[in-house]
Amino acid sequence: MTRRWNLLTLIVVASTVLTGCHLFESHRASIQRWGGLLSDLRYEWDAEPGIDILTGAPVPVRAYIESRMLAQSMGNLNYAYPGFTRAVPPDPPDAGWGLRPNVNHSVSRALIGNARYHILSLSRSADVVTATLCNYGYSVAHQVEDAKEDDKFESVARGVALQPKGIFAERVTLTAPSDESAPLPPQAGPSPAPSGDVFGNWRITGYLFSTSQPGFKSQWPSFDADLAKCVDKAPDPPERRDFLTDGEHPRSDFPTSPASPGWPAS
Numbered sequence: 001m002t003r004r005w006n007l008l009t010l011i012v013v014a015s016t017v018l019t020g021c022h023l024f025e026s027h028r029a030s031i032q033r034w035g036g037l038l039s040d041l042r043y044e045w046d047a048e049p050g051i052d053i054l055t056g057a058p059v060p061v062r063a064y065i066e067s068r069m070l071a072q073s074m075g076n077l078n079y080a081y082p083g084f085t086r087a088v089p090p091d092p093p094d095a096g097w098g099l100r101p102n103v104n105h106s107v108s109r110a111l112i113g114n115a116r117y118h119i120l121s122l123s124r125s126a127d128v129v130t131a132t133l134c135n136y137g138y139s140v141a142h143q144v145e146d147a148k149e150d151d152k153f154e155s156v157a158r159g160v161a162l163q164p165k166g167i168f169a170e171r172v173t174l175t176a177p178s179d180e181s182a183p184l185p186p187q188a189g190p191s192p193a194p195s196g197d198v199f200g201n202w203r204i205t206g207y208l209f210s211t212s213q214p215g216f217k218s219q220w221p222s223f224d225a226d227l228a229k230c231v232d233k234a235p236d237p238p239e240r241r242d243f244l245t246d247g248e249h250p251r252s253d254f255p256t257s258p259a260s261p262g263w264p265a266s
Contacts, residue, residue: 075106138166
């Protein structure tokens with residue numbers, strides 16, 4: 001059982017060499033990534049002082065986390081952002097904890113609210129960058145299954161035994177480009193998804209999100225201290241978090257704000 005409310009997988013669609021590739025690219029171009037069951041879910045990002053979330057490593061980090069969520073939720077890797085399959089290497093066939101999402105567990109109920117992330121720290125050693133993230137998932141909800149009333153929602157963290165409810169610490173490791181002379185313009189805007197490849201020449205090399213992952217403690221010895229920092233920096237007080245993660249709620253308890261900082265319009 002992982003610490004995350006979202007689980008992830010992979011799908012590859014192929015046909016003939018030429019016709020299949022054409023259909024594949026056309027399909028990717030026509031995808032409405034934040035529609036359907038995800039129409040009322042948006043991501044909000046912020047960071048510690050001194051960390052610019054609009055440029056550099058935070059941009060592919062944002063794109064990676066959001067892509068995993070999209071692909072897992074929709075059950076199709078095509079929903080990941082452009083450049084994902086180039087920036088994120090395929091997992092071995094027997095990998096239990098991969099870099100790519102497992103898309104065999106798509107959502108069946110609409111998700112609402114805001115998935116909020118805080119970049120706690122960003123460190124670099126040579127060309128390796130490590131981003132430590134706080135994930136505040138308690139502010140995301142879905143409709144209560146088999147509810148007699150349509151306006152009944154529950155936090156995705158409801159019923160989670162692990163404490164603290166709905167707060168997770170995660171780590172993404174990246175390899176920086178050898179040449180960063182032509183960076184992207186600041187990545188902010190009104191769109192919930194980028195229209196082009198924002199991964200550039202960054203490569204995702206590691207993702208830690210569950211203490212059950214092999215070698216987790218040795219790779220992240222400061223995990224407990226970092227998780228405590230995430231709790232301290234939560235955007236809501238404990239009373240509000242307890243309220244949201246307990247029982248059934250009206251839609252108004254999980255408002256959806258626009259994506260922040262969002263992505264430039266196409």
